[in-house]
Amino acid sequence: MNEPHTPIERYEGTCIAVSIELYRNESEKRDRLEFSVAPDVRMPQDIEELLFRAYTLSRQVHLTFTSGRDRSLCLQMVYGVISGIFRELDREAAMRKAGHDNVKCSQMKYLETACKRAEAYFARASQRRAQLRYLGGLGVGLLLTSAAGTGMTLGLEAVPETGDSPWMLFAMLLAGGLGAVLSVLFGMTSGNLKLHTLFAHAESGIGPLVAAGALRPLVGALSGLLAYVLLQSGIVPLEVAEGAQGTHFFIALAIVAGFSERWTRGLLAGTEERLQAAPAAKAG
Numbered sequence: 001m002n003e004p005h006t007p008i009e010r011y012e013g014t015c016i017a018v019s020i021e022l023y024r025n026e027s028e029k030r031d032r033l034e035f036s037v038a039p040d041v042r043m044p045q046d047i048e049e050l051l052f053r054a055y056t057l058s059r060q061v062h063l064t065f066t067s068g069r070d071r072s073l074c075l076q077m078v079y080g081v082i083s084g085i086f087r088e089l090d091r092e093a094a095m096r097k098a099g100h101d102n103v104k105c106s107q108m109k110y111l112e113t114a115c116k117r118a119e120a121y122f123a124r125a126s127q128r129r130a131q132l133r134y135l136g137g138l139g140v141g142l143l144l145t146s147a148a149g150t151g152m153t154l155g156l157e158a159v160p161e162t163g164d165s166p167w168m169l170f171a172m173l174l175a176g177g178l179g180a181v182l183s184v185l186f187g188m189t190s191g192n193l194k195l196h197t198l199f200a201h202a203e204s205g206i207g208p209l210v211a212a213g214a215l216r217p218l219v220g221a222l223s224g225l226l227a228y229v230l231l232q233s234g235i236v237p238l239e240v241a242e243g244a245q246g247t248h249f250f251i252a253l254a255i256v257a258g259f260s261e262r263w264t265r266g267l268l269a270g271t272e273e274r275l276q277a278a279p280a281a282k283a284g
Helices: 045-064 069-097 108-156 166-190 206-233 243-259 261-283
Strands: 005-012 018-025 030-037
Touching: 005 069, 018 069, 030 045, 030 069, 045 069, 045 108, 069 108, 108 166, 108 206, 166 206, 166 243, 206 243, 206 261, 243 261
Parallel strands: none
Antiparallel strands: 005 018, 018 030
């Protein structure tokens, strides 16, 4: 350890060759955890498995959180587990050296519970990190959707009469995108939004998370536009009031379509069944 560092916590075995140190790397400006176990240190299988779990968690923390409070807290929790294991092994070795043969590690259940708490905290912290990046992607997606919708609207104004105001189509796109954003915000505030661990942990960087978030408003915008087109085309038979009331109805419908992917899939499935049944009805 040649880099400048500030020790936070440290433990070294007295009867067995083990050591662990939690320290602040001054050049990187973040906490780090290192430990060592001599090859001649023997431990029961359950203790070895717990040590491996704690070590694996420490590497996940190191790769997932580059710095910050979550990294520090996770590493402190992992340090507590590993140093606890070393203390128990050291105590057992000291007792055996004193002539006590029937000595077992008495704190293993507590240490396993502590390891589970550390794993649970890491899962929650990684979800928070992923959700914030996903939320950033939502903003990017909404801006891109607005830009694409504006370009489409300006292009449609040059097309011969289509029966719809191009700006009405833009309103449907924007309303669908806002419905998708509202759905994600509801999921975040209620705690029901759970991103896949592929996105939450170190396997995925910021790029895939932002891209996944940006796709959500796009899907919502297309869903809102689709619902509007299906109603205006008459494929979905529904009488809509004229004037401002009808406009507000279509905007609300686009928001619902962007908010609920399940509702949009149901609308598409019903439309498919209706189109398949139409030729059979004519033939009859």
